[in-house]
Amino acid sequence: MFSKLSKLRDVFKKFIDSAASLLTSKDKLLDLLEDLKLELISKDVAYEAAEDIASKLRVLILEGKIRDRKTLVESLRGIISSYFENAGSVDLLGLASVKKPFKILFMGVNGVGKTTTIAKVAVYFREQGLRPLMVAADTFRAAAQEQLKKHSERTGIPVFMGRYGVDPASVAYDAIQFAQSRGFDVLLVDTAGRMHTDVDLVNELRKIAKVVKPDFKLLVVDALTGNDAVEQARFFNEAVGVDGFIVTKFDAYEEGGVPISLVYVLKKPVIYVGTGQSYRDLKPFNYLEYLDKVLPVEE
Ligand SMILES: Nc1nc2c(ncn2[C@@H]2O[C@H](COP(=O)(O)OP(=O)(O)O)[C@@H](O)[C@H]2O)c(=O)[nH]1
Ligand SMILES: [Mg+2]
Incomplete structure (x- = not known):
């Protein structure tokens, strides 16, 4: 890994x-x-x-x-x-398998790999027998919608689109009704990663969280941003709360300390790591394996 x-x-x-x-x-x-x-x-x-x-x-x-x-x-x-x-541990697949629809809110700053990660998680859940629906609730950037649509075309996983500029909370609300009527098991909700101001972003995320009532709030961070990943974690945690992390770009990550920082400062677990650009490059994070790598018992 x-x-x-x-x-x-x-x-x-x-x-x-x-x-x-x-x-x-x-x-x-x-x-x-x-x-x-x-x-x-x-x-x-x-x-x-x-x-x-x-x-x-x-x-x-x-x-x-x-x-x-x-x-x-x-x-x-x-x-x-x-x-x-x-920081505890979370069996996200297990949780998603018992409640229907299980709603996951994906948060993270633009560029960290959030949208790619949503597609990876969707592919993983589908492989495990669940029916995921991706929800494009980032209506702030037209490109964000297109991006998720492209992942949907490539993976065959359905996406619920909101129109550009429409209230993202209403998109999320419609997506939940749609998911319930069509029997989807998991909702993976993409959110904006940047707005005019941090205050706008916080207000929007709070509004979406209020409407969606997510079962899990996942924060996606990019390992290569180092200490900034922890700052982002603090920001989103204060804004809406964070239940766990996905750390992307682990395949290119040399420094190594981000997982320790996240669990120490936020006391929430790292659930998956992104290990490349393809849909299969998502691995459950196992801290013992991580420790074996950075601090081997035998030298
Ligand atoms: N090497 C590597 N690249 C990744 C990983 N996850 C995402 N990326 C790349 O990061 C870039 C930004 O991803 P994107 O999903 O658009 O980020 P978003 O703006 O947060 O939605 C894309 O080129 C992805 O292929 C990862 O785990 N490893
Ligand atoms: Mg995106």
């Missing part, structure tokens, strides 16, 4: 190598922590998360719990694992 992420891995490796040669001196070990913190931040680990990792390690060092390389790696893995565990 994770071919890249090499820069975060290098940071951890360098830290572990240095620390392993200084285990007899608590002071020297403690000195490494400030450097680790800064290096983590430079690899997209949010400041608060990097600080927490360093301070938890500090306690373990002072308590004499870091005895060898193995306990060091395990401690680090334990600290970061706890962030993912605290």
Whole structure:
């Protein structure tokens, strides 16, 4: 699932190598922590998360719990694992299979890969036996409608279109009636990713959320935007709430820290990652696999 992420891995490796040669001196070990913190931040680990990792390690060092390389790696893995565990996990397919129609609101800034991701999720759900309907509720840009229509033509997954400039909440409302009468299992609602102002965007999203009453609010972020992904997460979370994330462009992502930042700061799980431009390039996110890549137990 994770071919890249090499820069975060290098940071951890360098830290572990240095620390392993200084285990007899608590002071020297403690000195490494400030450097680790800064290096983590430079690899997209949010400041608060990097600080927490360093301070938890500090306690373990002072308590004499870091005895060898193995306990060091395990401690680090334990600290970061706890962030993912605290964020919980979501079986979106399972949820979508029991409630009909299951309504998912897709949110995200333009360009992150939101519309492509909707098509990927729709294809995945169809493969699992569900009937998805994509809803083009971004009526702010004419191109957004066209984009979803194109994905519909290529995948054969139906799309409910709103006219350009029409109230997106009314498009979403009509789409729900349509889905109910035609027996669709899942509604995947595309929303605007930018408007004249942030206030306009927040008001529009709130209005859509009020009408749609989504069963799940998914935020799509682009790994390559690094710390901005977390800022976007805060923004959408404050505006309408976020239940989970999809992180796109993982196939090209070297820095590596975005998943840690999202789960630490927002305490909501990463559900899927985008791993390419084709419809099949969507993978369930497994944090243990992610940790195996950035912080392997065996060196
Ligand atoms: N490499 C890669 N490209 C992606 C991924 N997801 C989306 N893209 C590309 O990102 C670009 C923007 O995607 P789009 O769905 O139009 O973004 P939107 O503006 O958020 O709706 C397109 O060229 C997509 O093919 C991914 O997981 N990996
Ligand atoms: Mg789009």
